[in-house]
Amino acid sequence: MSGPAPVRVAAVDLGATSGRVMAGRVGERILQLDEVHRFPNGGVRARGGLFWDVLGIHREVLAGLRTVARTGPLHGIGIDSWAVDYGLLDRDGLLLGNPYSHRDARTDGVMEQVLQTVSGPELYATTGLQQLPFNTIYQLVAARGTAALESAESLLLLPDLLGYWLTGTVGAERTNASTTQLYDVRAREWALDLAKRLGIPWAVLPPLRDAGDRVGPLLPEVAHHLGVGEEVPVIAVASHDTASAVVAVPAQDEAFAYISSGTWSLVGLELDEPVLSEAARLADFTNEGGIDGTVRFLRNVTGLWVLSECLRAWGDDRATRVELHTLLAAATDAPAARTVVDVNDPRLLPPGTGAHDAMPARIVRLAEEAGEPIPRTPVAVTRCILDSLALAYRRQLRTAAELAGRRVEVVHVVGGGSQNELLCQLTADACELPVLAGPAEAAALGNVLVQARTLGAGVPDLASMRDLVRRTHDVRQHLPRAGVDWDAAESRLPLKDGGLPV
Incomplete structure (x- = not known):
C-alpha cells in the first residue's frame, strides 16, 4: 500500500547577507532541495541609518517563486529569516518606511534605559531572553515618539511582512515572536503589560500563530504573477531561521546539543520547558520558542560574521587579498x-567602516587587551577566530548543560558553518565530544519539512522529520583529539560572576 504522495514546496530562506529560494520535494523516503534563485542582501545606509531594502527582497522572493512555479508543481510556500527586525504598516496596510537593520546604532544605550523601568530579573522572568542590544524591545523603545511608530497599525517581523505581501494576512509566528523580548515564554502570548510599561504601543502587536498554521491563500494578483492557482497556501514555518534549522537536526535521542552555525552561532539545547533561573539570566542564556511547544535554550555567540568581515577587509586591500579555502588550509x-579572544565582545558587532575600524584591526586590539600573542597575518587572525569560536562553544555548551540539568553526549553542527571542517574539528577537540556536522541547508530543510507536515506528506511529527533527514542526508563525524590544553586556553579569558568573559 503506497503512502502519501510527495509534495513540492518553495522555501524562502533569508540571511542577513544573502537570500535564497529553494524548491523542496518531500515524501516518506524523499527529502530533496534545489536552489533556484539566490540574491545578495545587506544593510543600506541612508541619512545616518542602516536599513533593509525590504522591497528589493520582496522583488527577489517573487522572482524565485516564479522560477519554482515554472519548473514544476507548487503545493506550498514558507518563509524563514533572521530575527528581531520588523516593518510597520499604516491603517491602509502600507509600509511606513524601510525597516531598520538590527546593526543600526539607534539602540546604543537603550537597554540601560529600559532596565531603569523594568529590572533585569523581572524582564527575564517574563521573556526568558538573553539581553542583546538589538532585541525588538529596544528597537521599539528607540522608536518611541517617531512618526512611523505613532502612525502604525501593525508591526510585522520580516518573514511575516513578506508573507503579508503574498496573502494580505497579518500575524506573527511564535518562534520568531519569541525573539522580540516582548513575548511571555511561559504563557506563549505577547507580554502586553511589559509593552505598556515601556510606552510601546502594544496594539501594533499582531495575532500569534504556530509553525505549521496556514497563513492564507495567495492574493489574486500574486497568484497571477507567479502563474499558479490562488489555492496555493503560504504556510507559517518555524520562521526564525534557527528554529527552522533545529527542526532539521538529525538527532536520535535527547542527549544532544546543537550549534546552528552561520553569521551567528546559536549554541544550545532543546527542552520541554524554559529555564528561568537567576543563574541562567546571569549567564545570559535565552529561552526561544521552538516547534511544537519546545524551547530552544541557547546562547548567541558571534559566529562566522567575524571571519567574513575580515575577508571583506582583506579583499579591499590588494596586498592582503586571499581566498577562504587558502586561509583555512594554512590555518x-x-x-x-x-x-x-572574546568573540562576543560587543565591539565585534557592527560592520567595519574604515581601515582602523576593520575587523582584523579589532581582533588585534582584543588580543592586545587580553595580553595574548598578536596575530599579525591573515592566517594567524583566521586561526585566532576559529580557536576563539571553539572555546566559546565549549563554555556555552557546558554552561547550558549545567543550567538545564542535562547530559550531552554529541554535538550537532548544522548550517553553513558545518562545512568548515577546521572549525568543526576544533569544536570536537574543545568540547571533548563527538561532533556530527550537517546538514548545511538545515534552515531550508526545516522550512520544507514543516510545510510537508501541514500538507500531509508523511512526516507527522518532529521525530519523523529528523528521521527523514538522517535517512536522506550524510553527516560528517569529528571525534575529539587530545594534545591541546583547552583548560589553559580558557583560563586566559577570565569570567565574570555571570559566566561571561570580562
Whole structure:
C-alpha cells in the first residue's frame, strides 16, 4: 500500500547577507532541495541609518517563486529569516518606511534605559531572553515618539511582512515572536503589560500563530504573477531561521546539543520547558520558542560574521587579498589556541567602516587587551577566530548543560558553518565530544519539512522529520583529539560572576 504522495514546496530562506529560494520535494523516503534563485542582501545606509531594502527582497522572493512555479508543481510556500527586525504598516496596510537593520546604532544605550523601568530579573522572568542590544524591545523603545511608530497599525517581523505581501494576512509566528523580548515564554502570548510599561504601543502587536498554521491563500494578483492557482497556501514555518534549522537536526535521542552555525552561532539545547533561573539570566542564556511547544535554550555567540568581515577587509586591500579555502588550509597547520579572544565582545558587532575600524584591526586590539600573542597575518587572525569560536562553544555548551540539568553526549553542527571542517574539528577537540556536522541547508530543510507536515506528506511529527533527514542526508563525524590544553586556553579569558568573559 503506497503512502502519501510527495509534495513540492518553495522555501524562502533569508540571511542577513544573502537570500535564497529553494524548491523542496518531500515524501516518506524523499527529502530533496534545489536552489533556484539566490540574491545578495545587506544593510543600506541612508541619512545616518542602516536599513533593509525590504522591497528589493520582496522583488527577489517573487522572482524565485516564479522560477519554482515554472519548473514544476507548487503545493506550498514558507518563509524563514533572521530575527528581531520588523516593518510597520499604516491603517491602509502600507509600509511606513524601510525597516531598520538590527546593526543600526539607534539602540546604543537603550537597554540601560529600559532596565531603569523594568529590572533585569523581572524582564527575564517574563521573556526568558538573553539581553542583546538589538532585541525588538529596544528597537521599539528607540522608536518611541517617531512618526512611523505613532502612525502604525501593525508591526510585522520580516518573514511575516513578506508573507503579508503574498496573502494580505497579518500575524506573527511564535518562534520568531519569541525573539522580540516582548513575548511571555511561559504563557506563549505577547507580554502586553511589559509593552505598556515601556510606552510601546502594544496594539501594533499582531495575532500569534504556530509553525505549521496556514497563513492564507495567495492574493489574486500574486497568484497571477507567479502563474499558479490562488489555492496555493503560504504556510507559517518555524520562521526564525534557527528554529527552522533545529527542526532539521538529525538527532536520535535527547542527549544532544546543537550549534546552528552561520553569521551567528546559536549554541544550545532543546527542552520541554524554559529555564528561568537567576543563574541562567546571569549567564545570559535565552529561552526561544521552538516547534511544537519546545524551547530552544541557547546562547548567541558571534559566529562566522567575524571571519567574513575580515575577508571583506582583506579583499579591499590588494596586498592582503586571499581566498577562504587558502586561509583555512594554512590555518589548519597554525599553532593551536595560541591566541584566543572574546568573540562576543560587543565591539565585534557592527560592520567595519574604515581601515582602523576593520575587523582584523579589532581582533588585534582584543588580543592586545587580553595580553595574548598578536596575530599579525591573515592566517594567524583566521586561526585566532576559529580557536576563539571553539572555546566559546565549549563554555556555552557546558554552561547550558549545567543550567538545564542535562547530559550531552554529541554535538550537532548544522548550517553553513558545518562545512568548515577546521572549525568543526576544533569544536570536537574543545568540547571533548563527538561532533556530527550537517546538514548545511538545515534552515531550508526545516522550512520544507514543516510545510510537508501541514500538507500531509508523511512526516507527522518532529521525530519523523529528523528521521527523514538522517535517512536522506550524510553527516560528517569529528571525534575529539587530545594534545591541546583547552583548560589553559580558557583560563586566559577570565569570567565574570555571570559566566561571561570580562
